[in-house]
Amino acid sequence: xxxxxxxxxxxxxxxxxxxxxxxxxxxxxxxxxxxxxxxxxxxxxxxxxxxxxxxxxxxxxxxxxxxxxxxxxxxxxxxxxxxxxxxxxxxxxxxxxxxxxxxxxxxxxxxxxxxxxxxxxxxxxxxxxxxxxxxxxxxxxxxxxxxxxxxxxxxxxxxxxxxxxxxxxxxxxxxxxxxxxxxxxxxxxxxxxxxxxxxxxxxxxxxxxxxxxxxxxxxxxxxxxxxxxxxxxxxxxxxxxxxxxxxxxxxx
Numbered sequence: 001x002x003x004x005x006x007x008x009x010x011x012x013x014x015x016x017x018x019x020x021x022x023x024x025x026x027x028x029x030x031x032x033x034x035x036x037x038x039x040x041x042x043x044x045x046x047x048x049x050x051x052x053x054x055x056x057x058x059x060x061x062x063x064x065x066x067x068x069x070x071x072x073x074x075x076x077x078x079x080x081x082x083x084x085x086x087x088x089x090x091x092x093x094x095x096x097x098x099x100x101x102x103x104x105x106x107x108x109x110x111x112x113x114x115x116x117x118x119x120x121x122x123x124x125x126x127x128x129x130x131x132x133x134x135x136x137x138x139x140x141x142x143x144x145x146x147x148x149x150x151x152x153x154x155x156x157x158x159x160x161x162x163x164x165x166x167x168x169x170x171x172x173x174x175x176x177x178x179x180x181x182x183x184x185x186x187x188x189x190x191x192x193x194x195x196x197x198x199x200x201x202x203x204x205x206x207x208x209x210x211x212x213x214x215x216x217x218x219x220x221x222x223x224x225x226x227x228x229x230x231x232x233x234x235x236x237x238x239x240x241x242x243x244x245x246x247x248x249x250x251x252x
């Protein structure tokens with residue numbers, strides 16, 4: 001199963017982002033298709049972790065859950081992931097840090113069947129692509145953060161030091177010209193910074209809503225990042241700021 005979902009299913013995800021809970025008939029009436037079709041769509045979306053089903057209802061996943069972040073701006077994140085895939089070559093090994101857009105990139109890699117190995121600290125990513133026969137994943141150990149389903153801390157950092165790759169793909173929670181890239185969790189930020197030392201190039205994957213905001217923990221300066229892959233919503237001022245700092249900005 002690839003990452004592609006059809007427009008009708010995107011509409012369902014967007015409806016749940018607005019209403020949190022809807023029954024099958026409400027969704028069918030809104031989209032004007034049969035309840036049988038909606039039930040099939042809901043099964044597909046639940047399999048992707050984008051919603052939960054319960055007694056005839058579709059429920060938005062918890063706001064704290066990574067699946068909730070995955071459902072937000074799904075179509076944009078999917079385009080960013082597809083663009084990121086174009087930077088990879090068959091047979092290489094890459095590091096992918098936890099995050100919703102990074103999870104979609106991992107799925108793109110797995111379904112492309114290009115013999116690319118993923119090294120990750122994300123248990124979510126490992127589980128997300130587990131059903132793809134061509135998926136090749138190395139899961140780093142460490143302290144487990146429940147909501148993000150990610151490994152962090154000194155054990156993760158020690159495991160990462162055993163590897164070296166050309167490319168690391170990571171998400172962010174904020175970027176400003178004054179403070180650089182930031183992350184909401186300081187423990188995870190420390191782990192990402194250590195992991196990044198084992199990669200030649202850092203690729204940041206993020207929808208444009210993160211640019212212009214500052215989160216809790218400093219992650220990277222702009223000059224440490226090789227490429228940002230985002231969407232066309234990034235402000236011209238911040239795009240110019242990044243490019244002036246020798247960061248390549250790619251809009252999916």
